Amino acid sequence: MSLPEIVQSSLDDESVAARVGLGGEDLLLVTPTRTLVYRAEGLLSDEAVEEFPHDAERVGVSEGRRKATVTLDYGLDGERSFSAPTKQLDQVIHPVLAGVLNARGVTDPGETVKQTYRFSELTVVVTSARLVRHIGEAVWDEEYDEYHFDDVTDLDFEEGSVATSVVITVDGRQERFKAPNDQARALREGLVAAVCAYHGVEDLDELRAATAEDDEDADAEPGDTVSFGDGPGPLDTSGVDGDVDDASDRSEPTASEGMAGSDGEAAARAAGASADPDDGFGDSGFQSAGVVDDPAVARELAELREAVEAQNERLERQQRTIEQLIEELRQGR
Incomplete structure (x- = not known):
């Protein structure tokens, strides 16, 4: 159906997102930025178009038996109103409110306003990504609550004798509001359809299962694996003629030598190096530094061995003393 010429010129090439009949030839058209109300020519008035920008701070409604008035409040710029048949009010409010929510940044570009529900002084707007709730005389103002579906993990509905409680679980906390049973x-x-579609699930059971899995993944500690650091350092081959540190040739110390302290460990490693003829490099071209055949070194090794033996004797005496003490304690001394 073509639009009157006066409407087409008022659109300024904007697309029409919604179109609602207001009785007779009168029309309400909603664009991304404005609501246009077209009044056809009558006996007492000429053809006309009124524009209502969507950057309103408040949307109010006054209902009569036959006519209702929709008022958009622009703050310091005042208020502007238009009338509509009461029976058409819900059809009118839905697209107008969708335009205002988009203009005020409540909804994101591309987000679809699916349904608008009005329960006395409670207005609930369900979009493709969130629920917007407003309590008060106005249909909407800047004192509103919103719950993004990304944070919704469960829905429940508790039916009473007169009203049904809608329970939304958001980030682990429950938010409630009531709807009359005849509209619940x-x-x-x-x-439910909007939340499930957003999460890509078929029903609430799948939603609960999916969010439970997400919670388990979030609770898993990322650092449970054992770290071994950066691993062994690279073999240093920077020495002249391919020599390497003789530590790579050393055999492991014995248990008694490990208890003897640093001096004993050094003696044991030195003794192991002198006793091990296999340098471990094969035909690689590397050679072990080995032990230098020098009298001073031999004396040092002998002294270290003596120190190890002396420390072992002291450890044995300490062990005997400890065993004696344990025995006396058992006897109640």
């Missing part, structure tokens, strides 16, 4: 079913179906 429509809200339930619309909200």
Whole structure:
């Protein structure tokens, strides 16, 4: 159906997102930035178009038996109103409110406003990505609550004799509001469908299972594996003629030598190096430094061995003393 010429010129090439009949030839058209109300020519008035920008701070509604008034409050710029048949009010409020939420940055570009529900002084808007809730005389103002579906992990509906409690679990906490039983079913179906579609699941059971898996993954500690540092250092081959540190040739110390302290460990490693003829390099071209055949070195090794033996004797005496003490304690001394 073509639009009147006066409407087409008022659109300024903007697309029409919604179109609602207001009785007779009167129309309400919603664009991304404005609501246009077209009044056809009548006996008492000429053809006209009124524009209502969507950057309103408040949207209010006053309902009469036959007519309702929608008021957009622009703060310091005042208020502007238009009338619509009461029976068409819900169809009018839905696209107008969607335009205002988008203009005010409540919804993101590309986000779809799916349903609008009005329960006395409670307005609930379900979009493709969030639930917006406003409590008060106005349909919407800047004092509103929103729950993004990315944070919603569960939905529940507790039916009472008059109203149904809608329970939304958001980031581990529960948020509640009530809807009259005669309208609660429509809200339930619309909200569940939107949340499940957002999370890519078929129903609430799948949503709960998916969010439970996410919680388990989040609880897993990332540092449970054993770290061995950066591993062994590279073999240093920077010495002249390919010589390497003789530590690579040393055999492991014995248990008694390990108890003897640093001096004993040094003596044991030195003794092991002198006793091991296999340098471990084969035909690689590397040669072990070995032990230099020098009288001074031999004396040092002998002294170290004596020190190790003396330390072992002291350890044995200490061990005997400890065993004696344990025995006396057992006897109650």
